[in-house]
Amino acid sequence: MTEPVLRMEAVRKTYGGTVVLRDVDLAVAPHSVTVLIGASGSGKSTLLRCANLLEEIDDGAIFLDGEEITDPRADPDAVRRRIGVVFQAYNLFPHMTVVENITLAPRRVHGVPRARAEAEAHELLARLGLRDKAGEYPDRLSGGQQQRVAIVRALAGRPRLLLLDEITAALDPELVGEVLSVVRDLKGQGMTMVIATHEMGFAREVADQVCFLDGGVVLERGTPDEVFGAPRQERTQRFLRRIVAAGRL
Numbered sequence: 001m002t003e004p005v006l007r008m009e010a011v012r013k014t015y016g017g018t019v020v021l022r023d024v025d026l027a028v029a030p031h032s033v034t035v036l037i038g039a040s041g042s043g044k045s046t047l048l049r050c051a052n053l054l055e056e057i058d059d060g061a062i063f064l065d066g067e068e069i070t071d072p073r074a075d076p077d078a079v080r081r082r083i084g085v086v087f088q089a090y091n092l093f094p095h096m097t098v099v100e101n102i103t104l105a106p107r108r109v110h111g112v113p114r115a116r117a118e119a120e121a122h123e124l125l126a127r128l129g130l131r132d133k134a135g136e137y138p139d140r141l142s143g144g145q146q147q148r149v150a151i152v153r154a155l156a157g158r159p160r161l162l163l164l165d166e167i168t169a170a171l172d173p174e175l176v177g178e179v180l181s182v183v184r185d186l187k188g189q190g191m192t193m194v195i196a197t198h199e200m201g202f203a204r205e206v207a208d209q210v211c212f213l214d215g216g217v218v219l220e221r222g223t224p225d226e227v228f229g230a231p232r233q234e235r236t237q238r239f240l241r242r243i244v245a246a247g248r249l
């Protein structure tokens, strides 16, 4: 079997004695998209934060390309360089232009020469339909454009894996589509991704693997047709019924 890009084994995470992730196993194959679904508070963000070493796990192990990144000897900065992350809030620096925002980490943290970092930034901006925005300041851009810049920033280090945490949750409904379409394109280009989302239609369309989290447990996993079309667990069925009733699937 091909080595998964990301593998979690029996991951346990607690906050002040409360268990937030319990025995989570996950395998993300190269060039595949895993979508995490589940009610608010079920642990989706925490799982992504653990995968990026933004949170320390209490037990278990996490591997990136077969190498244990939760090993105390692993270098967290080197690990994060291989993982791009986009959050709900785009967190662009307002006093920097788009291209400065994108090249900041490659130049300052990873020592990429300015000319090369900027050339890469321009190429990525063009790919994401933002060719003419390189010199703009973030407040001149729509929310959807800012989030696309945040995606470019995450791609700038040529990550092995992209983690997307509710990246459309803060957007006006009419701007959601343009950001999802970028994710669709990235999938088409073979990017390996783990996505936490409440956009169920999108989840069903883009996922190779869907994981339903419930109280910090991966209660059900499978293809979109399996999980959305024929959920086996009663709690998954109930969750999806609520989504359907709300007109979101």
Ligand SMILES: Nc1ncnc2c1ncn2[C@@H]1O[C@H](COP(=O)(O)OP(=O)(O)OP(=O)(O)O)[C@@H](O)[C@H]1O
Pocket: 015, 020, 038, 039, 040, 041, 042, 043, 044, 045, 046, 047, 166, 196
């Ligand atoms: N820093 C923290 N300290 C204490 N508890 C936390 C912390 N971060 C998250 N939690 C708790 O962990 C649980 C899981 O939260 P998490 O944000 O991972 O859920 P989620 O599924 O991503 O929710 P949402 O869909 O609302 O983003 C929740 O009960 C939350 O209150």
